[in-house]
Structures are given as C-alpha cells and as structure tokens.
Amino acid sequence: MxxxxxxxxxxxxxxxDFDAAERQALTDTLRQYELPCDAQACDTYHEVNRKLWTSLAKGELNKNKLFAVRFARFMQAMGLPDNGKNREINDYYEDQLALHADVxxxxxxxxxxxxxxxxxxxxxxxxxxxxxxxxxxxxxxxxxxxxxxxxxxxxxxxxxxxxxxxxxxxxxxxxxxxxxxxxxxxxxxxxxxxxxxxxxxxxxxxxxxxxxxxxxxxxxxxxxxxxxxxxxxxxxxxxxxxxxxxxxx
CATH class of the missing domain: 3.40.50.1000 (HAD superfamily/HAD-like)
Incomplete structure (x- = not known):
C-alpha cells in the first residue's frame, strides 16, 4: 500500500503551466485594449497580481474584489489614466486565460x-x-x-x-x-x-x-x-x- x-x-x-498561459493571455489582453505590452508592463502586472493573490491567501480580500481592482492597480502602477474599463479588461483576460491549458x-x-x-x-x-x-x-x-x-x-x-x-x-x-x-x-x-x-x-x-x-x-x-x-x-x-x-x- x-x-x-x-x-x-x-x-x-x-x-x-500557468506562467505560459498567463503570458499569452496577458499579451493578448493588453493588445486588445491598446495598452503597453512590453517587458516592463508584463513585470508590473505580475508584481501587482502576485501581491493581490497573496492578500487573498491571507484573507485580506475576496476573489471578486481581486478581479475588480487587479487592472486598476496595474494601470496605477504603470502611471496610466483610468479608462473605466478595469472589470471589462479583467473579464477579457480571464476569457483568454481559459483558452490555454499548457500541461x-x-x-x-x-x-x-x-x-x-x-x-x-x-x-x-x-x-x-x-x-x-x-x-x-x-x-x-x-x-x-x-x-x-x-x-x-x-x-x-x-x-x-x-x-x-x-x-x-x-x-x-x-x-x-x-x-x-x-x-x-x-x-x-x-x-x-x-x-x-x-x-x-x-x-x-x-x-x-x-x-x-x-x-x-x-x-x-x-x-x-x-x-x-x-x-x-x-x-x-x-x-x-x-x-x-x-x-x-
């Protein structure tokens, strides 16, 4: 036994392989909404996202809140104006993420x-x-x-x-x-x-x-x-x- x-x-x-799925989904999302998608933008998103998921694990916020603020925090960290589409961008990103199942x-x-x-x-x-x-x-x-x-x-x-x-x-x-x-x-x-x-x-x-x-x-x-x-x-x-x-x- x-x-x-x-x-x-x-x-x-x-x-x-979440890293590969995230990388492709993020690139497609940033391009879709005509946002910067260079290495700096990707690194900034990863840092923002990592902190939010750590906060989720610590019970400091729930998943709905995470999805609502994730791209707002990204825009802020990048010094970009809020375009009022933060939740829409997040939903599009999630849809793209669902397409990638790299084993x-x-x-x-x-x-x-x-x-x-x-x-x-x-x-x-x-x-x-x-x-x-x-x-x-x-x-x-x-x-x-x-x-x-x-x-x-x-x-x-x-x-x-x-x-x-x-x-x-x-x-x-x-x-x-x-x-x-x-x-x-x-x-x-x-x-x-x-x-x-x-x-x-x-x-x-x-x-x-x-x-x-x-x-x-x-x-x-x-x-x-x-x-x-x-x-x-x-x-x-x-x-x-x-x-x-x-x-x-």
Whole structure:
C-alpha cells in the first residue's frame, strides 16, 4: 500500500503551466485594449497580481474584489489614466486565460502512475470558469476522483474548511495518508498545515523559501513525488497498469 493514498493537487504550476498561459493571455489582453505590452508592463502586472493573490491567501480580500481592482492597480502602477474599463479588461483576460491549458512536461505520465496507487483530487483557488475549461482541455481531469474549485465549494485555500469539505466528500477519514501537493506556499502548503495534513511543495524552479512556511517535503520533479508517495514495491512496478489501489481511507 502506498505511503499516501490520497493526493490533493493544485493545478497551476503544479500540473499546468500557468506562467505560459498567463503570458499569452496577458499579451493578448493588453493588445486588445491598446495598452503597453512590453517587458516592463508584463513585470508590473505580475508584481501587482502576485501581491493581490497573496492578500487573498491571507484573507485580506475576496476573489471578486481581486478581479475588480487587479487592472486598476496595474494601470496605477504603470502611471496610466483610468479608462473605466478595469472589470471589462479583467473579464477579457480571464476569457483568454481559459483558452490555454499548457500541461507541464511529465504531468500526464505522473498522474497516470499516481492514479494507480492513490485517490487523486484537484483543489484549486482559480476562477471556476477558467479552471473548468483548462482542466477539460488538458485531459488531467480523467485521472481525478474529484475536482474542487474554491468558488464552487464556498471556501478557499489556505482555509482548513476547504480541505475538510474535500475529504468529507471523497469519503477519506485517514488523514495521515493524505498529502497536499502544490506550488503556492501561502495557499497550498499553509492550507494543508492548517488542516493538519502533510504537505509537499512543488518547486520546479528552485525558488527560495523565505516565507517561514515549512512544507514536510519539497520536490523538484514528479519522480521525487513518486518516491514520497509510493512504497518500494510500487516503485518497481512503475509503468504497470491496472494495479488500481486499495486505499486505507
């Protein structure tokens, strides 16, 4: 039996390449509204957006507020006049983002292997419309036993409530065999810690952790995740199909 028989997985920059999707969606949006779209503009947007999502994870604002002010803050940071279209621009950006479902290299193979030994579920803070579209287009949904998006569930990471609701819906009672996997220290890892669950920080880019939030594990590849989740016998059977797990839930 696997060391962990239930994995609660983030989507962006854990399974799907959000950076690539964001880059294309942002470029298309800025051009659509005849706004600067050079490297400075992109860097400014990323900084504004990062701060807003960090504030969301800390409970300082909700998602509706984030979407309402995101491009207003961008315009202000760029020294541009407010054109009164901030929410319209944001909605257009979200529509563009939904079109891009770039799968990270090795993600589908990893899901195929992990689904043989564990219950898999997506737990995402992303916008429902955007995430549903990207999950469907990417093909990652077929490996999931559940898909939980915070807007629909009614709670967001890092709230323990979200993870409690997910585990209840999945019928998982043995929390010692649950692993939260994600790239966001403030949302995924802090959320897992808040819920009393083991956590695995996906750090494919080799970033420094200066947050004070300490995951139980840190990985730089999906192969490292195999070694955390699977027992030696299961590792030896990588590539063998139809060995569907019998979970100790």
């Amino acid at each position: 696997a060391n962990y028989t239930c994995l609660l997985l983030d989507v962006d920059n854990t399974l799907l 990270l290299p090795g993600a589908l193979t990893a899901l195929e292997e992990l689904a043989e030994v564990a219950t898999l579920a997506i737990v995402s803070n992303g916008a429902t419309k955007v995430q549903q579209s990207r999950i469907k287009a990417s093909g990652i949904g077929r490996y999931m036993d559940g898909i939980y998006i915070s807007e629909h569930v009614g709670a967001a990471k890092p709230s323990a409530k979200l993870f409690d609701l997910v585990l209840k819906d999945l019928g998982v009672t043995n929390r010692s065999r649950v692993l939260v996997v994600g790239d966001d220290l403030h949302a995924d890892i802090k959320g897992g810690i808040n819920a009393g669950l083991d956590t695995c920080w996906v750090n494919f880019t080799g970033s420094d952790n200066d947050t004070g939030i300490q995951p139980k594990y840190t990985i730089g590849s999906y192969e490292e995740l195999y070694r955390i989740v699977m027992e030696p016998e299961e590792l030896e059977n990588l590539g063998v199909r139809n060995r569907r797990h019998m979970n100790d839930l």
